[in-house]
Amino acid sequence: MKFTSVFDIIGPVMVGPSSSHTAGAGRIGKAARNFLGAEPTWAKIHLYGSFAKTYKGHGTDFALVGGLLGFETDDTRMSKALEIAKDKNIDIQFIEDTAATEHPNTARIIVGNDKDEIEVIGISIGGGKIEIIELNGFSLRLSGDHPALLIMHNDRFGAIATVTSILAKHKINIGHMEVNRKDKGEEALMVIEMDQNVDEALLQELRETDHIVKITKLES
């Protein structure tokens, strides 16, 4: 089921005007910021479908940028996000894309700073709820409702077992897990949704294991 909470239906509390185009867009932006793990210095934002057609009137542009700045949906600074980003010298580009997408409210955000760069595709599925469907070219389904670990690793035997056994040792329960790879033996991505946030010690233990390239922690 896509919607699991009554507060997905009665909520979120938000600054208008559109839950799909403003609140949902804000959450996609915030997810991109979390994946990058820092405030970006630049962003290229591709908009598709209804997002591309109506983003100026709906404030989808400022909401996406508000999310990149780390604002929540009810932050009253939201409508000033474009100006705030400009003051911080964050370079933002919007591209109205015409490619066909699976969902009418789709955004592709390529965002980075001097150290790092990531690409996220998010969809806004109604009432402010979102799904992240792609990260750095890997397909996934992530709602952002639960704490999660995104682990880039090399596609080798034992890599997954090592990670899950470390989680088990720390008594962390896995709620949902997806494994995805570009090709046999190539770069791969583990997406692990958990019931609780994990601490730095556990992350350090994961980092020290073989075949792990990068770990991103998403809190909720």
Add this chain to the structure above:
Amino acid sequence: MFRTVSELIEQANKENIQISEIMIRQEMELKERSRESVIAEMERNLEVMENAIEQSLQGVRSVTGLTGGDAVLIQNYMNNHTPLSGTILLDAVSKAMGTNEVNAAMGIICATPTAGSAGCVPGALFAVKNQLHPTREQMINFLFTAGAFGFVVANNAFISGAAGGCQAEVGSAGAMAAAAIVEMAGGTPEQSAEAFAMTLKNMLGLVCDPVAGLVEVPCVKRNAGGVSLAIVSADLALAGVKSRIPCDEVIGAMYRIGQTMPVTLRETGEGGLADTPTGRFLRDKIFGNLA
């Protein structure tokens, strides 16, 4: 966990509790939260709704100037005339439109189920309150009941205009309000479902055609339609009128209609009222002639 309206009702009858209680218990169980924290979050949403209605009576105006001030006009009219449609109905209309005027003016609202349709549930609640005199707890329960029905729609069909047209937004919102009114007025879970079905039936096929792509025209006034149908359908259900087509089948029909709706009528601002001479004129006036 319930997936359909019939499961929801079966569960309520089996345990002899209200629909709102089923929703509260499910939230506690699935999200591992205490009753207090679940209720407190809903109470905060109720406060946001109340504040938005208050704010609308100060006379808000959107940045474009397309909407705002109508809630005040209606309240003034009600003070000087006996409204033909009845005091509660028109009061609900003014509060539903007022909420959406605040939304269009980028004020703070509670999306119910979406921002564009955020007026129906609070409009209904704060209007029927004057006759039913609910406790604060009953007002919070009103939102859980509305949420339970919205939960079924969101998981079996859709609640966004871009996905399913305005029938998915104001249609769902009005129907959720109707079901909640019935519970507050002392009706049975079955009667809530009948009221829901009758409201949504009257919204089937409703397109999402925002002028200039904005959540203003026709959205604000469509909340007036949604809340009116909610109150009428609640009365029908309380009178014992039943929907010939069961509630879950109406939701299924809404889903299939939305899927076959052309993209121009699903929140792209390219068809319907958006594509009238005045709609195009307003778009060009607001955004400059892009064509």
